[in-house]
Structures are given as structure tokens and as C-alpha cells.
Amino acid sequence: MKVIKIYSDNDTLELFNNLIGKETVKINGEVVSTKYSFFGSTHTCSLLSNGEKVEYKVQFRPGLPASFDIYKDGKPIIESPPHGLWRSMFFGVVFVFIYELVNGRISYPF
DSSP states (O other), X not given: OEEEEEEETTEEEEEEEOTTOEEEEEETTEEEEEEEOSSOEEEEEEEEETTEEEEEEXXXXXXXXXXXXXXXXXXXXXXXXXOOHHHHHHHXXXXXXXXXXXXXXXXXXX
């Protein structure tokens, strides 16, 4: 699912993330980086924009909601506030509990 679409000068950046950990970065409609990660990863790419070399760095961070940082030539475009790994771990434990309960591996005490 598309996380965000950003316009930076003449470039359009689109970030995608899904439930199986696939992270995709598109710049100007072209996929420039794809990785799988549940704990976040860093994507970097260089391209020519207005005749000049530009370097983008996108850092996906773990957790819900999706959070990320985007840098252009080392300068921040977007920096998401930190929300920590504990929140993600909590949702993970709740998901596993519900999954086990639905499959009958855990009996509810009521």
C-alpha cells in the first residue's frame, strides 16, 4: 500500500510498504529500490535532476503506523517522530494471541 507521495523540486517520491515487509521506493514513477524488512531498512539512490546529481536516502522505521525519514543530499525533507519498538512489539503479541485463540491452541478462561 502507498504510504506517502512527496513532491521535491521536480521529483516525485512514492513510498510503499506491505504486511509481509516489502518496502518499495519509486522516484518519478520508476522503482529505484525494493527491500524486505520487518525492522526497517535504508534505501539510497542517486539520479540526475535538473542536470545535477541528487542523492535520496529513505529510512523506513519499524512500527505502526508506518514511519520513515527522507533525506535529499543529506538534508532532511521529512523526519517522522520516534514512537519506539515497544508499540510494534505490543501489536505483535496481541496479533499472535488472537491467532492462537482463533486456531484453538489457547483456551479462553470464560
